[in-house]
Amino acid sequence: MSSFTLGHFSQVCSQLLNHYYGEIVGQVGSYLLRRGNRMLTDIRTATGLSIREVKKALAVMIQHNLVKFQASERNNIVAEYSMMHHNVYCLIRYPKYLYMIKRIYGTSEEILLEILLNLGQASASNVIFHSANRLNEANDSEVLSPSALHQSFQRLAQDNFIIRCPKLAENATLLKVPTLEIEEKEKFAVPNVEIEPIARMLKEKATQLGGHCDSEIIWRVNHERFDIELRNVILVNAAARRVDTTAGELYHLILKLWRESSNPDSPATTPVSYNVIKDAVRKNDSSPILLEHFDHYLRVLHEDSAGLIDKPGDAGGGQFNLDYSKVFENLACASLDSIVLERFGSKALRLFRLTRIQKFMEQDQMQNVAMIPAKEAKMFTYKLLEHNFLQIKELKKGTSNFAPVKSFILYHVDLPQVVRTVLEASYKGLFNAMVRQMHDLTENKRLLEKHAMLESMLERLKGDDGVPEEEIAELSDTMHPAEKSLVEKIHLMSDNLTLGQTQADETILILESYLKFKSKEL
């Protein structure tokens, strides 16, 4: 069960499962990541766990949308289980989801989403109930009414952040292995939720909502929608860097219009006309500069070489759309450029960009156009070649059958290949950061536990009024100040590593999106 047989992406997933769900789920998950579709009995024999443990692990993962099942092809009374790779990877993005929802909507939506993420799959009433409980615990003064939460829930569903899970198909009870399906129009339809039972349960301070009318309609988080939102953040930042912040605002609005009218899976959005954009800007109450120079902003964004806006036609004052493959190609190239710059230096960057833009170059040409001394140019070229950023193509010249034939050696950048290499390296970096974090925490586990215990005791004592000051002081002295500062340092290191993981994830998103849209366009 060693990791060397897993690719870097799967290693990351397995580490995440171990971290968030524990070792048993981690073991089952790793096995499925390595082997693909497997039946229950296979999993049991391979992992050596008891059948009850395996069943529980699978149940947990299915509940959290990490595993799916289907009837085996060879024997359709037995189910085969397989991992949903992307959903497992998205575990690392949950904090980002919460932050985004908080920024776009507010606290109550954030709590709703948090509860839903914790439960995996749940009905609307359940989610509302638990969120109300949570909010009431945190905030004793106000009591939030469930109907307000219901409206928040509806808002989330309208913007497609949550989606309904497929339900049992009609003929499901006839088959041994049930199939699940859902119709397109029902995906985001919020059912009627009865508020009174929930309010009643809340008053009684119950911990569980009993049976309720919409318990058959189950919701989960819509990962694709969050991915789109994360991508949009990157695009808006790029637009703001290229032009200025007002252009960023305009671009944000246009992205929203595109998202509402297009199919999320298509490689290019449907075109939106000039008039529609102008109306949206006016309705949105944007900054006065944007209103005044709306034409100019649109034109500057459109003419920018990054491909942020494309103009396929002139109907209705101008049709504008976004070609994902082109814009993500530019973003992926920008990422690669930055990596080459940091690893090898600016001269290497010049050579890399030169070869990429000119497609095929010979060594001598490269050194002349880039105006870099010959020796250095050769050194950087070979370094880039060694790390697979450049590739070689040999063309033979001369057709002599006798003499050794000289050949042209041309350098070029095979972009998909380089992106894949860097993507693997990014997964590896992410995995390393996680391993390092885990290692730091387990090494100092005793110390951290002692510190946590001390803190909780101090809290409790401070709550009780009758305890004299000296006891509190004495208690806090049981921990050496050096130990305290060490604990501080460990916490800081752990935070840095978490931040590092988030940043690695950002690069991974860009590179993955490029590969995804490139394969779609072909």
Place this chain on the structure above:
Amino acid sequence: MVSKIVIKKEKVDDARPGPSVPRDDDMTEIEARILELLREYPKGINDKILETHMSNLDKQIQIIVLNRLLKEKKVYMFKAPVTNALFWCLNEQPASIKLKGVDKEENAVMRIIEEAGNKGILNKDIRDQSGLNLTAINKILKALEGKELIKSVLSISVAKIKVYMLFDLEPDRSVTGGSWYTDGEFESELVDIVNQQCYRMLQQKAEAARLKAMDGPLIVRNASFLSSKEMCQMISDLNIVKFNLTVEEIEAILETLVYDGKIEMRMVSDGDEKIKTYRTVETLLSSAAIVRIPCGVCPVIEKCGTVGEVQPKNCAYYDQWLD
């Protein structure tokens, strides 16, 4: 490059006054015609050609005229290698002190060098064209250099090999590499200085343009462009280089900045001609986020794993970064 030899017709010196032989007018005419024929056939004429062209010539007179021309060194005679027939060839070199001893070889070499013009010619090529051997060539070249008739120039295209050309000629740009090369060495510091200067100028222009932000982004963008001619002028005004740089050279520098990703180029048509204008651009990302963790820039990332020397648990780069 061995091009077909086109022997340049040098001005022939006037005949030195020597013991004059009483000439007939006929003789002069015949002489003139023979000289004409010789010019027509630079490779040489023999009996047969003389017969066909001047059939009415008396053999005796022919011999007398040719002998005279030979003595006056206006023609010279040689035997064809195979047939052993006699050939006469117009002697193009002016009768000067160059003509002595190893004349012919030196002349041949001089001729070859002259043809090469201001691009110069390689040692090897001289050897190929004249058919002489290495030591002879070297001796001749040294002698000619000593007499200050030719000079050698370091060529950049063939990696520090000397080319030879006539003393008075200016070497061509392709040989010396233009302003960026001195003595065959590429001046990278000069290139860097000019590079930074150009980028700074463009940045200043962009800053000035941003002050007009109230007029809208189109005005800001258009105001931040500079054309290559303007930049050339500004660089010359700054006087960082002793000689003037041409517009092409500035464009070459600006192209390297485009390849650095710092500026972009746009062709603008100004009346009839198209001129290149440049402005600074921001990259799409401030930096790829992965480079902010040690693994993104680690030189040994390929050797890293869960076992072995290089592990994230005891990685020195992480230790440094987390402190």
